[in-house]
Amino acid sequence: MTGRTPRKVDRRCEQARIYARLAGLRARVCHASTTDSSLLTTPASCGPFLALPKKPATDAAHARPHPALPSHPRHRPRLRAPLFPLVLRSAPSRHAPPRRRRPQPCRPQRAVCRPWRARHKGRRAERAAALPGAQGEAPVQQGHLEQHRQPAAKGAGPAADHVHETDFQSSRVCVPCLVHAVPFRWLKSAGFSVSYSITEGCFTLYARNMIEGLVMLTCVAALMEYPPLIDIVKDKWPSDVIERAQQLQAEIGSIGAYSHSKGIPLIRKHVAQFIEERDGFPSDPEDIFLTAGASAGVSLLLNVLITPHKTGILIPIPQYPLYTATLAQYSGVPLPYHLSETDGWSTSLEEIRAALTKAAADGTGVLPRALVVINPGNPTGALLDEKTMEELVWLCEEHSLVLLADEVYQDNLHRRAAHPFHSFKQTVRRLRSPVPLISFHSISKGVFGECGRRGGYFECCNVAPDVRALLYKMVSVGLCPPLSGQIGVDCLVRPPRAGEPSHARWKAETDAIHAALAQRTALMAARLNALPGVSCVDSPGALYLYPKLELPAGAVEAARRAGKEADTLYALELLEETGICVVPGSGFGQKEGEHHYRLTCLCPGVEEYVGMLEKFHVGFLKRYGRSA
Incomplete structure (x- = not known):
C-alpha cells in the first residue's frame, strides 16, 4: 500500500501531544494530512525546553492526502486535548496549494473559520476592553515575563502579542515560552493570582504575589520545581522562603534526581534538630529514614519484623486498617487488644496482657514481636498520658517487644494546655529503657495535610546497628523517597521562627x-x-x-x-x-x-x-x- 494509514498520519500529532503533556502544557492539535506534518519545531524563544524530534521531509509532489481527510485545510477535522496552547500547522497537500498569510499569533482557542471571526470580532473587542490590562495592569506575556514585572502606565493596554511567522512549507509546533511550562493550578497553589484571557488571539497571564503563612511549603516547592522563579519573586516573597529554597537547591541540585536512599542528609539533620527541640534528648541523623509517607515506613518495619505465620503484632482495636492490611500482606498474625471506651478510649494494659496470654496459650507457635500504639489515636482521637506511656514502655521491656509508635497526629491537639503531647522517644530516654522504639511522623496530617506529596520519616531508637544496616539495604531497593515529600518534611520540621518574615502570619x-x-x-x-x-x-x-x-x-x-x-x-x-x-x-x-x-x-x-x-x-x- 502506498497510502498512509490513519495511525501513521496521526503518529506525529500524538507524539506532539505527549511531549506537550510531559511539559505540563495545554494543547489544541490539528490533524496533519501529509508526510510533512512530521517536521516539528519550536520557536527560538522557547529554548530547548520542548524540542520535538524532526524527520526528513518527503517530496510534496509525491505526498498523498489521507482519503478520510478533506483536502481543503478549513474542512479538515481537528482533535482537541485538554493541555496547554499548542498549535500544529500542516503542510499543504497537492490539492491545496499554499497561500501567503500574515503572521499569526499563538492562539489557545480552537481555530475557526473567517465568517465566524467576522461575526464575533465586536465581542472580542468588548472582552478585551474589560480585561485588567486595559485598566492599566501590565500582563505577564509569553516569553516576556521580565519585561512586564513593573506596572504599566495608566491607561496602557496589553503588551504586543507573542507572534510567530506562519510557514506552510514546513509544519511548526508553536510552543509557549519557558515560564509557561509551570502548570496553572500549580502556580495558583504557589500563591499567584492567575487569570487568563484571550485578546486578539494572545494568551495572557496575570500574576500577583499572595505568598505568606501556610503557603510556605507550596512556595518552597514551587521554587524547587522552577528555580528561575527565585529571580522573579525575590523582592515579593518572604526572604526566609527564598533562603530556604536556595539552601535546599544547593544541597539537592535538581528534584528530578535521586537522593540518598535514607533521604537528603541536610533534611535528616533538620529532622534530628526538630526531635531534639521537641523531646530534650539528642537525636542522630543516621537513625532517621525519610519515607514516602508514614505508611511506607510502617510497611518496611513490619516486613523486617515478620516471619510468615510465626510473628504476632499487637494492634489496638479500633485501629487504622493499614496495620491489618500490611500484616495480611506479609503473612503476619494480628494480636488485637481493645481500647477502653469508658475511659476515653485509653490503652488498657490488662487488655494487652490478656492478648499476650492468649497468644501463648493457643499453641500455634506465634511469637509476639511488636506493640503498635497510635497516639493520638485514629479513629478515636484519644491522647495517652505520661503514666500510661511509661507503663507501656515497661511492658515492652518485660516481654521483649519492639514498640512501634504511630505519632502522625502529634500536632492535631485541641487543648494543648490540658492535654499536651508527649512522644515515646522522650519517655524511653527519660526512663533510660533499652526498648527498641520506632517512631513515625508524616506531612499528611497536622496543619499541612499534604497527603498527596507522600512525605514522612521514622526514627530508630535503641535499634542495633546491624538492623539499621538491614533497613538501609531494604530502602535502597526503592532507590529513594519522593523529593517533593522530602521537601515537605523539611518544611514540617522547620516552621517559620519568631522574627522571620513569615512567622506572624504562620x-x-x-x-x-x-x-x-x-x-x-x-x-x-x-x-x-x-x-x-x-x-x-x-x-x-x-x-x-x-x-x-x-x-x-x-x-x-x-x-x-x-x-x-x-x-x-x-x-x-x-x-x-x-x-x-x-x-x-x-x-x-x-x-x-x-x-x-x-x-x-x-x-x-x-x-x-x-x-x-x-x-x-x-x-x-x-x-x-x-x-x-
Missing part, C-alpha cells in the same frame, strides 16, 4: 486552624451526645470523633439480610440521604454487638451538616422500629 493561621478544629469537635460531640441512642467520647486530639450507636433490632436484621454490618447500613443510608460520608466502625474493628462510625471534624459549616445528621438519625430510628 502563627496566626495555625492558631486559627487549631481553634476552629477544637470548636467543631466540641460542638459535634455535644450535639451527637444529645441524640437518642448515640454516645460520643470527646476527642482531645487527631481529626475525628468516634460515636457509638445503639441501633434498633430492625436495622440489625435488615443489615443481616443485605449481607452487611449494621453500622455499614447506617453509613450507606446516611450517604444516600444527606451526602455525608462517615466510615463504619466495622472497618476499624470493634467488640461483638457494638456499632460505631468515624466522623471527621474538618469541614466548615458544621451547624448545617450536623443538623442534617440529626434529622437523618431520628428518621433512621423511626424507619427501623424505634421511637425517637
Whole structure:
C-alpha cells in the first residue's frame, strides 16, 4: 500500500501531544494530512525546553492526502486535548496549494473559520476592553515575563502579542515560552493570582504575589520545581522562603534526581534538630529514614519484623486498617487488644496482657514481636498520658517487644494546655529503657495535610546497628523517597521562627486552624451526645470523633439480610440521604454487638451538616422500629 494509514498520519500529532503533556502544557492539535506534518519545531524563544524530534521531509509532489481527510485545510477535522496552547500547522497537500498569510499569533482557542471571526470580532473587542490590562495592569506575556514585572502606565493596554511567522512549507509546533511550562493550578497553589484571557488571539497571564503563612511549603516547592522563579519573586516573597529554597537547591541540585536512599542528609539533620527541640534528648541523623509517607515506613518495619505465620503484632482495636492490611500482606498474625471506651478510649494494659496470654496459650507457635500504639489515636482521637506511656514502655521491656509508635497526629491537639503531647522517644530516654522504639511522623496530617506529596520519616531508637544496616539495604531497593515529600518534611520540621518574615502570619493561621478544629469537635460531640441512642467520647486530639450507636433490632436484621454490618447500613443510608460520608466502625474493628462510625471534624459549616445528621438519625430510628 502506498497510502498512509490513519495511525501513521496521526503518529506525529500524538507524539506532539505527549511531549506537550510531559511539559505540563495545554494543547489544541490539528490533524496533519501529509508526510510533512512530521517536521516539528519550536520557536527560538522557547529554548530547548520542548524540542520535538524532526524527520526528513518527503517530496510534496509525491505526498498523498489521507482519503478520510478533506483536502481543503478549513474542512479538515481537528482533535482537541485538554493541555496547554499548542498549535500544529500542516503542510499543504497537492490539492491545496499554499497561500501567503500574515503572521499569526499563538492562539489557545480552537481555530475557526473567517465568517465566524467576522461575526464575533465586536465581542472580542468588548472582552478585551474589560480585561485588567486595559485598566492599566501590565500582563505577564509569553516569553516576556521580565519585561512586564513593573506596572504599566495608566491607561496602557496589553503588551504586543507573542507572534510567530506562519510557514506552510514546513509544519511548526508553536510552543509557549519557558515560564509557561509551570502548570496553572500549580502556580495558583504557589500563591499567584492567575487569570487568563484571550485578546486578539494572545494568551495572557496575570500574576500577583499572595505568598505568606501556610503557603510556605507550596512556595518552597514551587521554587524547587522552577528555580528561575527565585529571580522573579525575590523582592515579593518572604526572604526566609527564598533562603530556604536556595539552601535546599544547593544541597539537592535538581528534584528530578535521586537522593540518598535514607533521604537528603541536610533534611535528616533538620529532622534530628526538630526531635531534639521537641523531646530534650539528642537525636542522630543516621537513625532517621525519610519515607514516602508514614505508611511506607510502617510497611518496611513490619516486613523486617515478620516471619510468615510465626510473628504476632499487637494492634489496638479500633485501629487504622493499614496495620491489618500490611500484616495480611506479609503473612503476619494480628494480636488485637481493645481500647477502653469508658475511659476515653485509653490503652488498657490488662487488655494487652490478656492478648499476650492468649497468644501463648493457643499453641500455634506465634511469637509476639511488636506493640503498635497510635497516639493520638485514629479513629478515636484519644491522647495517652505520661503514666500510661511509661507503663507501656515497661511492658515492652518485660516481654521483649519492639514498640512501634504511630505519632502522625502529634500536632492535631485541641487543648494543648490540658492535654499536651508527649512522644515515646522522650519517655524511653527519660526512663533510660533499652526498648527498641520506632517512631513515625508524616506531612499528611497536622496543619499541612499534604497527603498527596507522600512525605514522612521514622526514627530508630535503641535499634542495633546491624538492623539499621538491614533497613538501609531494604530502602535502597526503592532507590529513594519522593523529593517533593522530602521537601515537605523539611518544611514540617522547620516552621517559620519568631522574627522571620513569615512567622506572624504562620502563627496566626495555625492558631486559627487549631481553634476552629477544637470548636467543631466540641460542638459535634455535644450535639451527637444529645441524640437518642448515640454516645460520643470527646476527642482531645487527631481529626475525628468516634460515636457509638445503639441501633434498633430492625436495622440489625435488615443489615443481616443485605449481607452487611449494621453500622455499614447506617453509613450507606446516611450517604444516600444527606451526602455525608462517615466510615463504619466495622472497618476499624470493634467488640461483638457494638456499632460505631468515624466522623471527621474538618469541614466548615458544621451547624448545617450536623443538623442534617440529626434529622437523618431520628428518621433512621423511626424507619427501623424505634421511637425517637
